[in-house]
Amino acid sequence: MTYNPDLLDKAKRHPEKQKNPDQPMGKKPDWIRVRAPAAGGAYGETHSIVKQLKLTTVCEEAGCPNIGECWNKRHATFMIMGEVCTRACAFCNVATGKPDELDKMEPLRVAVAVEKMGLKHVVVTSVDRDDLPDGGAEHFVKTIEAIRFKSPETTIEILTPDFKKKTGAVDIVAKSRPDVFNHNLETVPRLYPKVRPGARYYTSLRLLERVKEVDPDIYTKSGLMVGLGEALEEVGQVMDDMRAAGVDFLTIGQYLQPSPKHAPVTHFWTPDEFEVLGKIAKSKGFLMVSASPLTRSSHHAGEDFDRLKAAREASRRA
Numbered sequence: 001m002t003y004n005p006d007l008l009d010k011a012k013r014h015p016e017k018q019k020n021p022d023q024p025m026g027k028k029p030d031w032i033r034v035r036a037p038a039a040g041g042a043y044g045e046t047h048s049i050v051k052q053l054k055l056t057t058v059c060e061e062a063g064c065p066n067i068g069e070c071w072n073k074r075h076a077t078f079m080i081m082g083e084v085c086t087r088a089c090a091f092c093n094v095a096t097g098k099p100d101e102l103d104k105m106e107p108l109r110v111a112v113a114v115e116k117m118g119l120k121h122v123v124v125t126s127v128d129r130d131d132l133p134d135g136g137a138e139h140f141v142k143t144i145e146a147i148r149f150k151s152p153e154t155t156i157e158i159l160t161p162d163f164k165k166k167t168g169a170v171d172i173v174a175k176s177r178p179d180v181f182n183h184n185l186e187t188v189p190r191l192y193p194k195v196r197p198g199a200r201y202y203t204s205l206r207l208l209e210r211v212k213e214v215d216p217d218i219y220t221k222s223g224l225m226v227g228l229g230e231a232l233e234e235v236g237q238v239m240d241d242m243r244a245a246g247v248d249f250l251t252i253g254q255y256l257q258p259s260p261k262h263a264p265v266t267h268f269w270t271p272d273e274f275e276v277l278g279k280i281a282k283s284k285g286f287l288m289v290s291a292s293p294l295t296r297s298s299h300h301a302g303e304d305f306d307r308l309k310a311a312r313e314a315s316r317r318a
């Protein structure tokens with residue numbers, strides 16, 4: 001597995017976090033362990049397409065534990081608008097700083113990769129681009145249009161930033177009709193100042209609600225990480241808020257600490273506890289719920305999209 005060498009240089013990636021005291025990174029429990037990715041095969045092909053086309057993936061940038069499994073199935077989540085994020089969330093491994101200018105050819109290169117990989121369903125995410133007047137909304141639209149042009153049968157899932165203070169940005173993106181519009185709430189509102197200091201809980205919630213107002217047919221999806229200090233009742237309240245905003249699909253996974261300078265893991269929720277979270281969420285009326293220690297927004301996204309469509313049809317028949 002080839003890493004961008006800068007990924008290993010935590011101080012360079014997260015200058016704003018270097019003043020934080022070191023938080024010990026405890027041993028992960030057995031249920032978190034994953035197999036190292038096998039070189040070659042489908043993994044190698046995915047890797048070479050990503051590198052040849054000079055694309056960035058959140059799989060690598062966020063140090064996702066599922067990369068071996070996903071890339072072996074030719075499933076990668078493309079991260080557009082560069083490798084550098086303008087926010088500095090306490091949980092995130094993506095580099096922080098001043099980003100480069102937008103690469104106008106990137107939407108086409110993503111579309112070429114989707115075609116080469118023969119993807120039935122693709123997930124596209126991005127860094128936060130608070131420096132851009134529209135937060136990168138047009139770039140998302142161009143990427144969706146380029147994928148549609150080259151691979152009209154491929155379904156498209158986007159995982160966007162919150163476009164905070166960028167009037168109209170959510171509408172522009174929703175009107176390009178992605179099949180799934182995902183925006184993660186990430187954690188409970190009490191922990192926002194510590195965990196997502198640049199974001200606002202109700203801005204994120206309102207984004208999800210607005211997507212449904214623009215086009216009720218778009219599936220909306222949101223995710224939570226647990227293990228940051230949240231209480232069960234707070235997680236239940238977030239589920240209620242998401243349902244009130246019309247969210248169709250909830251993902252819940254275990255937070256893993258990327259470095260000693262990031263927020264510490266306060267608790268490793270056990271697989272049984274995740275099962276309880278999943279049952280509570282289902283009782284709230286989501287069309288679909290995925291809750292397990294290794295659940296990530298884009299994990300199994302293609303299979304999940306088929307199940308999501310089936311769940312909507314079943315609920316309409318009921």
Ligand code: SF4
Nearest residue numbers: 059064067070298299
């Ligand atoms: S779960 Fe998502 S981010 Fe992680 S490796 Fe799979 S596609 Fe990439």
